[in-house]
Amino acid sequence: MRWKGIFYERRLFPNGWVAGASLAALALMVPLIVIFSGILEPTDKVWSHIVNNLLGTYTMQTLLLMLGVAVCSFVMGVNAAWVVSKYRFPGRRLLEWALIMPLAIPAYLSGYAWAGMLDYTSPLYSFLRNNFGVHTGQYLFFDLLSLPGAIVVFSLSLYPYVYLITRTFFQHHAGNMFDAGRSLGLGPWAIYRRLGIPLARPAIVAGISLILMEVLNDYGLVNYFGVETYTTGIFTAWFAFGNVGAAMKLSALLMVFVLGLLLMEKYQRRNLWYAGQPTYAATHPNRRKVRFGWVITVLTSLPFVLGFVVPIAAFIHWTVSVDAANHRDFGRLLLNSFQLAATAAVLVTVLSLFLGFTIRTFPGLLTRVSVRIATLGYAIPGAVVAIGLLVTTLWLDSKGGGTVLITGSIAALVYAYAVRFMAVGFHSIESGNERISVHLDQAARSLGSSLWRTFLRVNLPLMRGPMAVAFMLVLVDVLKELPLTLILRPFNYDTLAIRAFEYANDERIAEASPAALVIITAAIIPVILLNLIMKHNPHHKPSKK
Amino acid sequence: MSILIADQLTRQFPGSTTPAVINFSLRMEEGELVALLGASGCGKTTVLRMIAGFERPNSGSLVVYGQTMIGPEKFVEPEKRKIGIVFQDHALFPHLNVHENIRFGLKGMLVHHSKRVVEKMLEITGLAGLGGRYPHQLSGGQQQRVALARALAPEPLLILFDEPFSSIDTLLRKSLRHEIAEILEQTGTTALLVSHDIDDAFALSNRVVVMNHGVIVQEGKPVEVYRNPANKYVADFFGQANYLPVSAFDERMTGLICCSRQRVMGDELVCIRPDGIRISLQKAENSLEARVLTARFMGQYTEVTCECDLGGQTQRITIHTRETGFDANTRIGYLQIDPSVCTVVE
Numbered sequence: 020m021r022w023k024g025i026f027y028e029r030r031l032f033p034n035g036w037v038a039g040a041s042l043a044a045l046a047l048m049v050p051l052i053v054i055f056s057g058i059l060e061p062t063d064k065v066w067s068h069i070v071n072n073l074l075g076t077y078t079m080q081t082l083l084l085m086l087g088v089a090v091c092s093f094v095m096g097v098n099a100a101w102v103v104s105k106y107r108f109p110g111r112r113l114l115e116w117a118l119i120m121p122l123a124i125p126a127y128l129s130g131y132a133w134a135g136m137l138d139y140t141s142p143l144y145s146f147l148r149n150n151f152g153v154h155t156g157q158y159l160f161f162d163l164l165s166l167p168g169a170i171v172v173f174s175l176s177l178y179p180y181v182y183l184i185t186r187t188f189f190q191h192h193a194g195n196m197f198d199a200g201r202s203l204g205l206g207p208w209a210i211y212r213r214l215g216i217p218l219a220r221p222a223i224v225a226g227i228s229l230i231l232m233e234v235l236n237d238y239g240l241v242n243y244f245g246v247e248t249y250t251t252g253i254f255t256a257w258f259a260f261g262n263v264g265a266a267m268k269l270s271a272l273l274m275v276f277v278l279g280l281l282l283m284e285k286y287q288r289r290n291l292w293y294a295g296q297p298t299y300a301a302t303h304p305n306r307r308k309v310r311f312g313w314v315i316t317v318l319t320s321l322p323f324v325l326g327f328v329v330p331i332a333a334f335i336h337w338t339v340s341v342d343a344a345n346h347r348d349f350g351r352l353l354l355n356s357f358q359l360a361a362t363a364a365v366l367v368t369v370l371s372l373f374l375g376f377t378i379r380t381f382p383g384l385l386t387r388v389s390v391r392i393a394t395l396g397y398a399i400p401g402a403v404v405a406i407g408l409l410v411t412t413l414w415l416d417s418k419g420g421g422t423v424l425i426t427g428s429i430a431a432l433v434y435a436y437a438v439r440f441m442a443v444g445f446h447s448i449e450s451g452n453e454r455i456s457v458h459l460d461q462a463a464r465s466l467g468s469s470l471w472r473t474f475l476r477v478n479l480p481l482m483r484g485p486m487a488v489a490f491m492l493v494l495v496d497v498l499k500e501l502p503l504t505l506i507l508r509p510f511n512y513d514t515l516a517i518r519a520f521e522y523a524n525d526e527r528i529a530e531a532s533p534a535a536l537v538i539i540t541a542a543i544i545p546v547i548l549l550n551l552i553m554k555h556n557p558h559h560k561p562s563k564k
Numbered sequence: 565m566s567i568l569i570a571d572q573l574t575r576q577f578p579g580s581t582t583p584a585v586i587n588f589s590l591r592m593e594e595g596e597l598v599a600l601l602g603a604s605g606c607g608k609t610t611v612l613r614m615i616a617g618f619e620r621p622n623s624g625s626l627v628v629y630g631q632t633m634i635g636p637e638k639f640v641e642p643e644k645r646k647i648g649i650v651f652q653d654h655a656l657f658p659h660l661n662v663h664e665n666i667r668f669g670l671k672g673m674l675v676h677h678s679k680r681v682v683e684k685m686l687e688i689t690g691l692a693g694l695g696g697r698y699p700h701q702l703s704g705g706q707q708q709r710v711a712l713a714r715a716l717a718p719e720p721l722l723i724l725f726d727e728p729f730s731s732i733d734t735l736l737r738k739s740l741r742h743e744i745a746e747i748l749e750q751t752g753t754t755a756l757l758v759s760h761d762i763d764d765a766f767a768l769s770n771r772v773v774v775m776n777h778g779v780i781v782q783e784g785k786p787v788e789v790y791r792n793p794a795n796k797y798v799a800d801f802f803g804q805a806n807y808l809p810v811s812a813f814d815e816r817m818t819g820l821i822c823c824s825r826q827r828v829m830g831d832e833l834v835c836i837r838p839d840g841i842r843i844s845l846q847k848a849e850n851s852l853e854a855r856v857l858t859a860r861f862m863g864q865y866t867e868v869t870c871e872c873d874l875g876g877q878t879q880r881i882t883i884h885t886r887e888t889g890f891d892a893n894t895r896i897g898y899l900q901i902d903p904s905v906c907t908v909v910e
Contacts, residue, residue: 458655461618462711464642465649466669466718476668480659 036377036470037386043370044389047438050407051399054274057267057410065262069269073252077269080166081248081276084241087170088177088234089227095174095322096181097223101215102319104189105197105207108312114319115186119550121326122179123542125499127239128519128535129176130169132330134243135337135528137163169244175326177233181226183549188222189215207307221287228284235276236400238502239520249273250502253402257506263410270403281398334536337529349533356514356537359429360497363436364490367444370437371489372482375448376474379457390445397442401503408435409506432507439503440496444489451485452478488548495541565630567722567754568592568615573624573634575610584610586778588624592722592754597745599757599769599786601801607778612724612758616649617642629721648715648723652730654707656699662686662710663695669718685713688747704732705740712744716751723748725757729764741767762802774798791837792907799835799909806841806882807833810908812875817850820903832908838867838884840905844898851898854881859890870896 102108103115121129162168196218200210216223238250249269256265309315374393378386396404412426425431459481463473479486501516508517515534522531570590576583585607592598600608613619615626617633617640626634628647633640648669656665666685670678686692689709699707708728715723728744729737745768748755757768765772766786773783774797782794793799796807810818810832844851854872857880865884872879881899890896 456651456653456655458651458653459657461616461642462649462651462655462714463657463668464618465616465645465647465720466714467643467646467671468668469641469643472671477657481657 034381034470036373037381037383037389040374040377040386040389040393043374044392047393047396047441049411050404050435050438051274051395053407053410054267054270054403057264058271060264060267063262063264065256065260066265066268069252069256069265073247073255076247077249077252080246081235083166084169084173084246084248085231085234085276087167088173088230091170091174092178092181092230093223093227096178096226097185097216097219099178099319099322100182100186100189101211102315104186105211105215105306106312106315107306107308108315108319110316110320111306114316114323116550117320117323117327118182119179119546120323120543121176122549123546124176124327124330124539125239125501125516125542126173126176126233126237127243127501127523128334128538129326129330130172130240130243131519131523131528131531131535132333133168133172134163134523136329136333138528164244166244166246169240169246172240172244173230173234173237175322177230178322178326180229180233181223184222184226185219188219224287225284228280228287231280232277232398235273235280236402236502238402238505239516239523243523249276250400250402253406254502254505257406257409263406263413266406267410270400270406273400273403277398277400331536331539334532334539337532338536341529341532352513352515352518352534353537355512356498356516357494359432359436359514360494362429363433363440363497364444364493366433366437367440367493368448368486368489370441371444371448372479372486374445375452375482376478378449379452379478380460380470394442394445396438396440399439401439401500402506404435404439405503405506408438427507427509429509429512432504432509435503435507436493436497436500439500440493443492443496447485447488447492448482451482455481491548492545495545498538498541565594566591566627567594567596567629568756569625569627570611570615571625571627573611573614573621573626575607575614575619575621582778583622584778585614585621588775588778588780590773590780592756594754595752596771597748597755597757597769599759599765599772600775601759601762601765601772602775603801604760606775608758608760608775609726611775612649612726612756615722615756616647616724617645646718646721648718648720650708650711650715650723650725650728652727654699654711654731656707656710656714658699661696661698662691662702665699665710666695666714666717668714681717685717688716688751689713690743705736708732708740709743712747716747716753721754723753723755725755725759725768727759727761728757729759729761738763738767744768774801791840791905793835793909795909796833796835799907804838804882804884806836806838806880807909808836808874808879808881810834812877812879814875817901817903832910835907835909836881836901837905838882839865840902841881841883842900842902843883843885843887843896844900847898848900850903851900854896854899856890856892856894856896858892861888866890868896870899872899 099114099118103111103118124132163172197210197214200214205213235248235250238254240246241248241251242254249272252269253266253273256262256269370393374390378390408431409426412428412431416423416426419425455478459477460473463477464470468476498514499516501520504514504517505520508514513521515538519531519534519538522528522534568590570588573585573588574583575585588607588611590598600611602608610619614621614634615628620639621634624634625632625636628645631640632638633645657668660668663682663686666682667678670681673681682695683692686695689712691706691709691713694702694706699710702710711728729740732740741764747753748768755768757764759765769786771783772786772789774781774789776797782789782798789798790802793802793805799805813834847853852872852874854870857869857871859869860867862884865886866888867882867884868890869880869882872881883899
């Protein structure tokens with residue numbers, strides 16, 4: 020007896036799990052599809068105005084900003100990683116950890132803090148003027164609210180991405196190569212130049228790609244510093260011209276940059292080889308002792324002090340000194356923010372658990388593609404997701420009888436967060452799943468458990484830890500999020516991030532401090548967690564978050 | 565009634581040019597313990613996974629206890645098959661204690677009833693009193709027995725073992741094999757064991773099936789397969805062997821060795837196990853004069869490599885003997901080859 024193989028092949032959708040995963044992926048892909056369909060929209064006067072007068076500036080400034088941030092964060096991040104990995108100096112252990120902390124301050128908040136401090140009317144400037152007679156015209160040292168200023172502030176808050184990934188490489192994956200270099204007579208500087216940087220190149224490029232994606236995502240900082248990037252262009256098109264078509268076209272153009280970065284990151288990460296088992300050098304680091312170690316201490320702590328200590332100190336100072344009457348509706352802000360963030364985090368976590376179990380059980384092509392699509396959003400700038408969804412909801416509302424029901428609703432906002440942050444939640448669930456033998460599921464099924472029972476009784480209880488991590492990471496990301504929230508929030512619905520943005524734009528930065536501090540406090544937790552993960556599991560590849 | 569009838573199961577993985585398993589057929593009777601052996605990559609694990617229901621064959625059928633599990637347009641999900649499985653990594657649920665692990669497959673059973681079953685299983689497997697422990701609080705051997713107890717509790721029609729002892733250290737492995745063999749016999753369980761370790765097969769099975777490159781190359785009682793391997797692969801898989809050209813033997817001996825074969829081509833090899841050769845001091849029929857090259861004491865036997873003249877050529881022969889005290893480069897006496905333990909292999 021022999022039958023043709025066709026009887027045994029699975030149908031396209033063997034079950035509800037894979038079908039569900041595909042549907043989720045389709046749903047999460049909508050904003051992106053809509054954006055690219057925008058290219059087909061007929062051009063109008065606004066668009067030709069943008070093309071003729073603004074597009075050149077947007078492109079130029081975006082490119083310059085990216086280049087500047089890449090160079091600056093390379094200098095800060097890679098040098099710090101090398102020094103911390105290879106030298107012994109006072110405070111090394113503390114700095115190794117502290118250098119990641121700036122990641123807890125979203126770039127736009129860091130920008131507000133620095134702008135507030137270096138303002139002509141700021142206490143710092145007044146102090147210098149009154150006591151030392153420093154008069155430099157309108158600006159203290161240089162005009163911070165400019166492209167170079169934005170580059171510095173971006174680099175100060177984002178360099179930890181490249182620092183973290185190269186530090187891990189230097190400490191755990193380079194094997195005995197540096198020791199080999201030393202035995203061949205290379206001095207410390209030559210080892211760094213001839214071995215350290217070339218070997219870590221894939222890690223460096225991957226780290227910088229992540230940084231640049233964050234830069235493209237930002238709106239708060241570039242808006243305040245007056246840098247005209249694609250993101251500011253999208254906001255201008257929508258809020259100033261009220262023209263969705265132009266916003267869509269700019270979004271599509273912005274996506275070209277993102278795709279470029281994404282490809283570069285993927286390509287370089289593939290080249291990141293790992294030395295496999297931790298070598299002797301990794302477990303017994305032999306750090307070089309240097310003379311004048313405190314000089315290194317001071318230099319290496321600069322990114323930490325400027326990127327973390329100073330902005331936080333400024334916000335604390337302002338929070339304490341601002342009149343309490345200004346904090347009256349702070350309770351409502353907190354409630355709004357945390358409700359919104361928690362709702363989005365629950366949605367993402369539940370979806371991630373579902374996708375995680377599906378790909379674990381049915382790792383077929385369809386599931387893999389679905390998961391890939393569903394987690395694509397992390398690369399798409401918030402403004403782009405927002406415009407894509409805005410167009411969708413406007414269309415749905417127009418089909419639904421002309422009443423504005425979905426546009427500007429909490430549901431649409433939460434949905435957009437899910438699109439944007441699905442990857443963050445899914446990654447922690449996925450790494451949790453990777454640690455559990457698939458034999459557990461098979462054992463449960465051979466004992467008569469259906470897939471549902473296996474999911475509920477075996478997978479879920481084992482996912483408690485990763486679930487908590489996923490929930491928290493998404494919660495914090497939503498709290499920090501600005502551009503997407505600005506575009507999609509319901510009318511007059513304020514969150515902490517929105518309030519900080521609005522105060523800053525009203526030149527009332529001091530009053531933005533309490534909101535900023537809450538966001539930063541929440542954001543510190545995942546940063547500490549990330550550091551622990553990288554320390555204990557050096558084979559973990561840092562992803563976006 | 566046959567417990568399991570696998571007929572022509574074939575599995576080709578997408579993207580691979582050759583099937584992992586080709587026309588695998590096997591019949592198992594109630595209470596039988598069968599070992600499926602082969603080097604890694606021979607397809608044995610794929611067979612096990614097809615029987616368990618985690619892998620779909622491209623063709624073929626599977627009937628377990630009269631119920632078709634795999635057939636044309638028929639595929640029974642693993643949870644509906646009543647086939648237990650014990651994994652190499654034990655796959656105990658880390659969030660459940662021993663008691664809850666064993667009770668996991670007893671859903672729909674009254675609590676006091678399932679409790680009794682669990683107690684009975686704990687007793688059979690020698691785990692009485694450990695029900696409240698969590699998997700990480702158990703030794704490797706205890707985990708193994710919990711895995712077995714859990715698989716046995718729902719009274720499966722058939723139980724599968726996937727390399728059950730490879731994660732357990734050598735000392736413990738031996739005693740555990742015997743314990744598990746006893747439990748299986750005591751409970752009258754039908755079991756299929758997949759392993760690359762011949763000691764597992766000898767200790768646990770009453771029939772072995774040897775696979776290579778996705779096909780069955782030989783099956784039979786362990787001793788038959790050991791003494792009379794079908795080919796060089798099987799012979800090597802089951803331990804050391806001497807290979808001598810069939811042409812080296814005289815006609816009478818050849819006749820005795822090859823009695824079961826239709827035709828002798830002349831280029832076949834005769835396979836003789838090192839423990840199938842005796843040393844005697846007197847010259848007799850079929851005996852060869854031999855000289856010791858090396859002698860190595862191995863504990864339970866001494867491995868002696870000797871040289872002898874066979875059919876005009878000098879041949880090396882390795883023998884295992886319980887005697888000790890051989891000196892290199894001395895005459896050993898005569899090697900007596902029993903034709904009944906010789907097999908012709910290709």
